[in-house]
Every structure is written in structure tokens, then in C-alpha cells.
Amino acid sequence: MKLPENFKNKMEKLLKDEFNNFLESYKENHYKGIRINTLKISVEEYLKITPFKLEPISWIKEGFYIQGDESRPGKHPHYHCGLYYIQEPSAMTPVEVLDPKPGDRVLDISAAPGGKTTQIASKLKGQGLIIANDISPKRAKALVKNVELCGMKNCVITNESPENISNKFLSYFDKILVDAPCSGEGMFRRDPKTIKSWSDSSVEKCCSMQREILDSIPKMLKPGGRIVYSTCTFSPEEDEGTIDWFIRKYPEFEIEEIKNMDGLDYGNPDWVNGNKDIRNTKRIWPHKIKGEGHFIASLRKKDGNEVENISFNCNNIDIERYLEFQKNYLNIEYRDNLHKIENKLFLIPSGLPDMSGLRVVKQGLYIGDILKGRFEPSQGLAMSLSKKECKSTINFSSESIEAIKYLKGETLITEGEKGWKLVCIDNYPVGWGKQVEGNLKNQYNFDWRMR
Structure with missing residues (x-):
């Protein structure tokens, strides 16, 4: 693998004595992983039926390295059942740090293709809600598939700018994940194509995008709420530098120590002449752990004001065809949170505020279509x-x-x-x-x- 000379020179200055070990890691194959979807099956039960040779990821209970070059988890019927999500091992870490609890309201601001959104869902256990947003219409479509495949009932998918999202959700979320667009240096080994698009100017461009996103986040978070910021790059400008900028601009936030993450390295405030608490952030290095490069920071909002949001108003008129289907075919009942948009029927997550004015791709669980004389259930309903x-x-x-x-x-x-x-x-x-x-x-x- 031919790495850019500017990149190698930068990494040698940062890593010093560790640089040769870092460089040697690029001669190894990248690690493949799956994360068991506990919305559908427990870890213990899946290990009884899996056809794959799996090795536990030490800091992710549901995560496993998948062994063998011939393993094709995307082709197995269990993938189509949504029993697991194929995910790079290090990429499972930010949600583990975010630590969503059942009942939390969570925002995934740059959610596509959905790996972290579906991981959040497994932590919520069907309680609370997730707003999964992506600014790209094409990527938002991929997000819909993975949310449905996972069997999520409590997720709304939007296709909006962070600024527009922030105007609707004031002091609303308990936790927000900012898996920021970045220069992708940590993915060079996994996807060599990313090397071609890397340059010093791409780092500068990404810093600008990251700060633009983060500017929209504080007012959406409840007092005491938490942001987890993550990238898949080594660039201090995008990592420690962005966090130092954020803490200076928004002093109501503090950097929390990330605990119980064996093998992860500390952030380095000296690289950006930054706040000493930046050492509480974490880095994943490919020469120190079995995974690709990542950076993670946990930020807590110390104070702020509570705001009352306008509630979502459901339209559940003329849904008799669905209720007849439900009576004939299902052993569960949905009624109070049903919402009809033209001929499509959705189950709206409890506590959702008014969404008017936003581009909504998926308004909760899409149950099916109410057509003339009949109801046709959706793929998403089957998976849920x-x-x-x-x-x-x-x-x-x-x-x-x-x-x-x-x-x-x-x-x-x-x-x-x-x-x-x-x-x-x-x-x-x-x-x-x-x-x-x-x-x-x-x-x-x-x-x-x-x-």
C-alpha cells in the first residue's frame, strides 16, 4: 500500500518512536466484524446457531471479529433476518461510549449508512426514540434499509441540515452522536480508495464541516445531556483541535473521562496546544489494537434551560382496513400512535415533537399501505x-x-x-x-x- 508522503511525514512527527510499528500495521489485512442485533436475538443464542468462526471484541459485548477470508456474512440468511450488522470493529466504539439507556431520546446527526443508529437501537431496547439524520438523500435511502432490517420501531429518519434539525428540537435530546465527516485517514487500510481523495486541503475542509455541524448541537441537548464526537481519522486538527475549539466556544460543556475501554490510547492536548482535559478523549491506533483508526470524545452539558416542544399530532382516521388485518393476523395491537399519510400507515414513536417543515424520509415504523378494499403489510413491519x-x-x-x-x-x-x-x-x-x-x-x- 502506497501512503501519501505528506501523510507519512505528519504521522512520523506525531508518533515518533511508534511510527515504524504504525507503518508495519499497513502490511496486515484489515479486521472484519459483525455486531449481534440484540433487538432480535441475544448474544448467547446467536453463538449457538452462528455458522461463522467468531472472536469476541473485548470492549464490545455484542461485537465479534469474523475469522476466515471465505466468510461472507452478507450472503447468509441470518443477515437477511437482521440478526447481525456487518461493521468494522473500531466503528462500534462511539455508541459504546455514548451508552444510550432505554427511554433516552437520541440524535444521530450524520447517521448513514446506519451502523451506529442500529447499535443505538439495540441499547434502547425499543424504549425512547432515535432521530437518525443524514444530509445526503442517497445515503438516507441506505439508512432506511438498515433501520428496517434491524427491526427498529422507534426511529424517525430525516434528510436535513443540522441547522434545520436544531430549530425543531430545542433542549430535547438526552444524548447526541456526532460521527463527523472527516478526511478518513483511519480507513486507508480498510479502503485504499480513500487515499486518492486525501490531501492537506481535505483536512482543512473537514475541520470546517465538523465545526459547522457542532455549532448546531448545543441547543438541542438537555442540561446534563451528553455528546459523543467521533471521527475515523488521525488528524489532530480534526480530533483534539476540533474538541478544543468546541470547549472554548461552548464553556457550558466539559470533557468527560472515557472509562472501561481497555487498549484505547489517550488524546494528546500537546498536539494542538489545547485544554489539558483533552487527555480524557480516546484514540484507536491500528498498531495497538485489532481495528482501524478512530478518535472519540465524550462531552457533557453542565447547564442550560429546559424547553417545551410542540407534540406530534397523529392522524388515525380511516384505518379500519389495517385494524382488520391486525385482528386477523397479529397477536399485538397498535392504535394510539398510528399515523396515516395519504395511503401509508406509520407507528409514531412516543414523545415525538411536531416535525412540520422538515424533510422526513421515514416517520417511525412504516406498517403498510391502506388500499381500496385491502391492507398490504410492509417489509418493515415483518422485520419488526x-x-x-x-x-x-x-x-x-x-x-x-x-x-x-x-x-x-x-x-x-x-x-x-x-x-x-x-x-x-x-x-x-x-x-x-x-x-x-x-x-x-x-x-x-x-x-x-x-x-
């Missing part, structure tokens, strides 16, 4: 259910040809009572089928199908 929450199901083994045929979108020859069926693989929902005269018509999301 457990097998026991549906009255009519059909189950296939992950090793069966039927499972693969279903995931490819084929019609299956099956017998059973006419109507909707929740299709499961190894007893975990993967989508819908419709039983018609000896055939199970395939309703698996077209864009998700195996190719």
Missing part, C-alpha cells in the same frame, strides 16, 4: 415482529433450498390456509408471503432480494 407476534407463520431452515428461493424472490409450493404468512428462517422473521392455492406468493422486498 417476532414469530410469536404473528398468528400465521411458515418457517424454513437457513440451510434449506426454500430459504434461498424465498430470498431470491421465487414463488414456493406450500399448502396452508389462504392469506398472509410471516416467513421465518430459523424461527426469525424475514418477510411476508401470501398463500394462494398451493403456492406461497413471494412478497419479499424486491430491492433486498439475493442476486
Whole structure:
């Protein structure tokens, strides 16, 4: 791997005696990981059924290194069931530091493609809510898929600037994740293409974007709330430098010590002539730990004012077709937080404020479409259910040809009572089928199908 000379010169000045070890790490392959989705299955249960050779990541209970070059976790039926998320091991760390608790209101301001959003969801355990935002419309679409695949019910996805988001959520969030756009130096080994776009000017450009995002964050956070700021770069300007700038501009915040993270290095205030508390931040170095480069800082808001936000007003008129479907096919009931937009029906997370004026991509759990004379359930609804929450199901083994045929979108020859069926693989929902005269018509999301 040919690294930019300017980058190597900079890293040699920063790392001094450690530089040769750092350089040697680029001769090794990058580490691959999966994070078990505990919204659907416990770590212990998944380890009983996994087909992969896994090694625990010491500081992430749900995280595992995946062994073997031939392992293809994105092709296995368990991936389509949402039982795990494929994620670079170091990238699991910021949410572990954020430490969301059930009932928290959490903002992921630069959320796509959704790895950290889905990790937050597993920590919330279905309680509280997440606003997952991304300013790019294309990236927001990828975010929708991963949120639905994970089975999240309490997530709203927006496609907005941080400034516009901040005008709607005043003193609202308990925790905010700022996984900031950066120069990507920590990803050179994992994705060598990023080397071509790196330059000293790209570092300067990223610093500007990071500070613009952070300027919108303080007024959205409750007093006592926490921000976790993270990047996947080594650049002190984007890491310690940005945190030093933020603390100076917003003195109501303090840098918290990050504990219980064995193997992670300290931030270095001397690199930016910064506040001594910058040492409380953390760095992940590829020559010291099995993962790619990251920087993480935890910031607590010491004081501020509480603000009352206008509540979301649900429209649950003319939803009888859904209620009929619910009675016939589901063992759970949704009623109070149902919201209809044209023919689409959503389940709105409790406590959501008024969202008018924002570009909303996904307004909570998309349940399905109320059409003339019928209701059609969504892929997202299927993924949000457990097998026991549906009255009519059909189950296939992950090793069966039927499972693969279903995931490819084929019609299956099956017998059973006419109507909707929740299709499961190894007893975990993967989508819908419709039983018609000896055939199970395939309703698996077209864009998700195996190719």
C-alpha cells in the first residue's frame, strides 16, 4: 500500500518512536466484524446457531471479529433476518461510549449508512426514540434499509441540515452522536480508495464541516445531556483541535473521562496546544489494537434551560382496513400512535415533537399501505415482529433450498390456509408471503432480494 508522503511525514512527527510499528500495521489485512442485533436475538443464542468462526471484541459485548477470508456474512440468511450488522470493529466504539439507556431520546446527526443508529437501537431496547439524520438523500435511502432490517420501531429518519434539525428540537435530546465527516485517514487500510481523495486541503475542509455541524448541537441537548464526537481519522486538527475549539466556544460543556475501554490510547492536548482535559478523549491506533483508526470524545452539558416542544399530532382516521388485518393476523395491537399519510400507515414513536417543515424520509415504523378494499403489510413491519407476534407463520431452515428461493424472490409450493404468512428462517422473521392455492406468493422486498 502506497501512503501519501505528506501523510507519512505528519504521522512520523506525531508518533515518533511508534511510527515504524504504525507503518508495519499497513502490511496486515484489515479486521472484519459483525455486531449481534440484540433487538432480535441475544448474544448467547446467536453463538449457538452462528455458522461463522467468531472472536469476541473485548470492549464490545455484542461485537465479534469474523475469522476466515471465505466468510461472507452478507450472503447468509441470518443477515437477511437482521440478526447481525456487518461493521468494522473500531466503528462500534462511539455508541459504546455514548451508552444510550432505554427511554433516552437520541440524535444521530450524520447517521448513514446506519451502523451506529442500529447499535443505538439495540441499547434502547425499543424504549425512547432515535432521530437518525443524514444530509445526503442517497445515503438516507441506505439508512432506511438498515433501520428496517434491524427491526427498529422507534426511529424517525430525516434528510436535513443540522441547522434545520436544531430549530425543531430545542433542549430535547438526552444524548447526541456526532460521527463527523472527516478526511478518513483511519480507513486507508480498510479502503485504499480513500487515499486518492486525501490531501492537506481535505483536512482543512473537514475541520470546517465538523465545526459547522457542532455549532448546531448545543441547543438541542438537555442540561446534563451528553455528546459523543467521533471521527475515523488521525488528524489532530480534526480530533483534539476540533474538541478544543468546541470547549472554548461552548464553556457550558466539559470533557468527560472515557472509562472501561481497555487498549484505547489517550488524546494528546500537546498536539494542538489545547485544554489539558483533552487527555480524557480516546484514540484507536491500528498498531495497538485489532481495528482501524478512530478518535472519540465524550462531552457533557453542565447547564442550560429546559424547553417545551410542540407534540406530534397523529392522524388515525380511516384505518379500519389495517385494524382488520391486525385482528386477523397479529397477536399485538397498535392504535394510539398510528399515523396515516395519504395511503401509508406509520407507528409514531412516543414523545415525538411536531416535525412540520422538515424533510422526513421515514416517520417511525412504516406498517403498510391502506388500499381500496385491502391492507398490504410492509417489509418493515415483518422485520419488526417476532414469530410469536404473528398468528400465521411458515418457517424454513437457513440451510434449506426454500430459504434461498424465498430470498431470491421465487414463488414456493406450500399448502396452508389462504392469506398472509410471516416467513421465518430459523424461527426469525424475514418477510411476508401470501398463500394462494398451493403456492406461497413471494412478497419479499424486491430491492433486498439475493442476486
